Amino acid sequence: MKGRTARQPHFKTHMGDIMDYLMLVDKLSAVPDGFEKTITLEEVGGKLLESQACRQCRLLLKDAERDGIKIKVLSAYRSCDYQQLLWEKSISQRMGRGMSYSDAVNDTSRTLAKSGHSEHNCGLAVDFATPSAVDTEDDFYTTPQGRWLCRNAHKYGFILRYPRMKEHYTGYDYEPWHYRYVGSEAAEFIKKSGLCLEEFLHFYSENFI
Ligand SMILES: [Zn+2]
Known part of the structure; x- marks a missing residue:
């Protein structure tokens, strides 16, 4: 509880002391040594994803389809x-x-x-696409799939990881197709605050349990 005020939210970083869904993987921070041996992967859309992220991704795809939007999983764990x-x-x-x-x-x-x-190395990132795509689409944000994800992905624990105007924090150009699983609570907060993951971790990491 130290250092946390009543108004600040807090987020668990470790789930069962195995998987850190708020793990920062970027140009400076790599996945921990031996990490690949500890991760549990499951299949979604013909690709592999960390098990909890995978279950949430399946739900996301199912609900999108219920809304008439078919979304392709182009790439996940690598x-x-x-x-x-x-x-x-x-x-x-x-x-x-x-x-x-x-x-x-x-x-x-x-x-x-x-x-x-790469976040794809930690099994928590997904590149989404339209059903016939064979590569990532620069105009994905204009497609029904891209727009649906923008509105809804956070409900399943996924955030748009490399937003516009945050390139100086993330180190990456805007990628409308790349979503990262962080858990529903953090995703909801990140979506509403407009922060990117780096900013979120900077402001709130001391409040983690
Ligand atoms: Zn990606």
């Missing part, structure tokens, strides 16, 4: 090894187009994380 492959592939593609190595690294890092630094 192993650190697979993330490394994606990273190397992106850099070599850019170098193949004539970029220097450092320019290729800088350009890649605007939208792709290094191995261990």
Whole structure:
């Protein structure tokens, strides 16, 4: 209770001392060593996701469909090894187009994380898409799927992780397709406050139980 005032909300960071749903994974913070061995994955939409996030994601997809919106799970959990492959592939593609190595690294890092630094490596992130999409869609926010998620994802514990105007905090360009599971209580608060996860953790982490 120390340091918390009556008006400040607080959020549990650990569920059963196993999974930290408010874990910060970004360009500076990697998933903890050995994390991949501890995570329990379940399948949703043909992809794998951490079990609790997965159950909530299934509910989200079902409710969206009930509203007449079919949403595709384009990408979810990725192993650190697979993330490394994606990273190397992106850099070599850019170098193949004539970029220097450092320019290729800088350009890649605007939208792709290094191995261990992607939220997809912790099994709590989902890239959503329209049913026929084969890649992420820049205009996803204009689609019925993107708009439905904007209005409803927080009810299932998911937040739009890389919003517009927060690039200087998150380190990533706006990604209308990338949602992160943080639990319903935190997601509700983040949605209403307009904070991004980095700001939320900065302001409220000392209030965590
Ligand atoms: Zn993503």
